[in-house]
Amino acid sequence: MPVIKDAVCSLCGSLCDDITVTVEDNKITKIENACILGYSKFVGMFEHDRIETPMIRKDGELVPVSYEEAIEAAAKILVNSRRTLSYGWCSTSCEAISGAIKLAEETGSIIDSTANVCHGPSALAAQEKGCPSASLGVIKNRADVLVFWGCNPVHAHPRHMSRYSSFSKGLFTEKGRKARTMAVIDVRKTDTAKLADKYMEIEQGSDLLLVTALRSIINGHEDVVPETIAGVPKAEIIELAETLKNAKFACIFFGMGVTQSRSKYKNGDAMASLISDLNQHTKAVMIGMRGHYNVTGFGQVATWETGFPMAIDFAKGYPYYNPGETGANDLLVREEPDAAIIAAADAGAHFPQKAVRHLARIPVIQIDPYANPTTELADVVIPAAVVGIETEGTAYRMDAISLRMKKLIDSKFKTDEEIVKDLTVKVRELKRGA
Numbered sequence: 001m002p003v004i005k006d007a008v009c010s011l012c013g014s015l016c017d018d019i020t021v022t023v024e025d026n027k028i029t030k031i032e033n034a035c036i037l038g039y040s041k042f043v044g045m046f047e048h049d050r051i052e053t054p055m056i057r058k059d060g061e062l063v064p065v066s067y068e069e070a071i072e073a074a075a076k077i078l079v080n081s082r083r084t085l086s087y088g089w090c091s092t093s094c095e096a097i098s099g100a101i102k103l104a105e106e107t108g109s110i111i112d113s114t115a116n117v118c119h120g121p122s123a124l125a126a127q128e129k130g131c132p133s134a135s136l137g138v139i140k141n142r143a144d145v146l147v148f149w150g151c152n153p154v155h156a157h158p159r160h161m162s163r164y165s166s167f168s169k170g171l172f173t174e175k176g177r178k179a180r181t182m183a184v185i186d187v188r189k190t191d192t193a194k195l196a197d198k199y200m201e202i203e204q205g206s207d208l209l210l211v212t213a214l215r216s217i218i219n220g221h222e223d224v225v226p227e228t229i230a231g232v233p234k235a236e237i238i239e240l241a242e243t244l245k246n247a248k249f250a251c252i253f254f255g256m257g258v259t260q261s262r263s264k265y266k267n268g269d270a271m272a273s274l275i276s277d278l279n280q281h282t283k284a285v286m287i288g289m290r291g292h293y294n295v296t297g298f299g300q301v302a303t304w305e306t307g308f309p310m311a312i313d314f315a316k317g318y319p320y321y322n323p324g325e326t327g328a329n330d331l332l333v334r335e336e337p338d339a340a341i342i343a344a345a346d347a348g349a350h351f352p353q354k355a356v357r358h359l360a361r362i363p364v365i366q367i368d369p370y371a372n373p374t375t376e377l378a379d380v381v382i383p384a385a386v387v388g389i390e391t392e393g394t395a396y397r398m399d400a401i402s403l404r405m406k407k408l409i410d411s412k413f414k415t416d417e418e419i420v421k422d423l424t425v426k427v428r429e430l431k432r433g434a
C-alpha cells in the first residue's frame, strides 16, 4: 500500500507541503496533516460532481463526445472569434498557465486570472510601490508581531496560523503563540479575531484612513490624527503603532477585506508605504493571503512571459495591459468578448449578473475537473485531471515560493497542460486551413 509523504495540498494559497497520503487500488484512503478543506479536496474528489467525459452542446443539451471532437469544436470557436476572453487558470499548474498564455497570444485573446475579483488591486499596488515581503519560513522563525487585516485564516487558510504564523514555533520564536503579539483589524469580529491579543473593529471601507493614521503616528505627526478615525479611538491606533514600531519583526497579512473594499489598490499602495515607514524603526513585511492555490503562480508566469501579472490583451499582437479596461469582469460587463474559455475557475458562480448574462450569450469553452455553474453556460466542456492529485505540476505559495505538486494516483483525464497544447495545435491547423 503506497504511502506518499510530503505531498502538497492544492487547495488554498498556503500550499501545505507536509501531507501524507495513503493510496490503495488507485484510491486515496487516508490523509494525514491536511485541514478539513484540504481533506475534502483529496478525498472529496471522488464524491464531487466530476465531469466524466468531454461534451458539446447540441440542441440545448450537452452530449458526450471524444476529447478530439471537443478540442476541434473548441478550436473552431477560437478561430472564428474576434475577441476571446480566457479567464481563470489559478487552480492549475504553472505549466498549464504558460500554455494558456501561448494560446492567448496565438488567438489574439485577452487572458485574465481570478485575481481580477480578489487580489488584483494589490498586484497594481505592488507595481507602484513594490511589495516589501518575506517567505513564510522567515515569518515562522522571526516574526514577533503579526497583524491579520481584512482576512480570516481560521476559515480560509486553516493551517496558516499553526504552520507559518501565530501558533508556529520557529528558531527565534520557540515559544510559539506566547512569543508573538497577534492583532486583527476587520469590520466584524471573526473567529480569527477571537484568537487575537488586540482586535480593532473598523468602519466598512475605512482601511485607507487607518493606514494613513498609522503612518502619521509612526512618522511623528500624531497631532494631525483626529480623536476618532475609521471608527477607532486615536489612543488605540497609537497603541498599535507603538506595538508595530517596537516589534523585532512585524508582518501584516492582508486579505480581500483590504483589496476589495473602498480605495481598492490605494489600500495596498498605502500599506506598502506603511511597511516602508516601519522599516525606519524595525524590520517589517507584508503578505497577501491568496485564496486559489496558484493565483500567485499565474502572476509570476504571466509577468515573466508578458511583463504583466494579469488582464493581458494580445489583440494588437503584443501584450497590452490596462486593468479596468482589460480585466475579465470589465470586458464582460461591457459585452465585448464574442467567445470565452473559462478554465480552473467558476465565472458562472462568482461574476456579477450582467457579466454572467453576457457569458450565457456567447460560445463558452469550459476546462475543469468539476461541474459547476459555468458548465450550465458552456458549449464545449473539456474535463481535466486534478493537479496535485492526478498529475504533477508547479505552483507558487502566497509568499511566491514555488513548490512541486506530486501525482498521487492515475487518471483517465487529460491534464490542463495537454488540453491547452492540443488546442493550440488544432488552432494552428485550422488557421493554416489544414
Ligand code: SF4
Pocket: 009, 010, 011, 012, 013, 014, 015, 016, 033, 034, 035, 036, 037, 038, 039, 157, 158, 159, 160
Ligand atoms: Fe490545504 Fe490550505 Fe488546509 Fe493547508 S491550509 S491543508 S493548503 S486547505
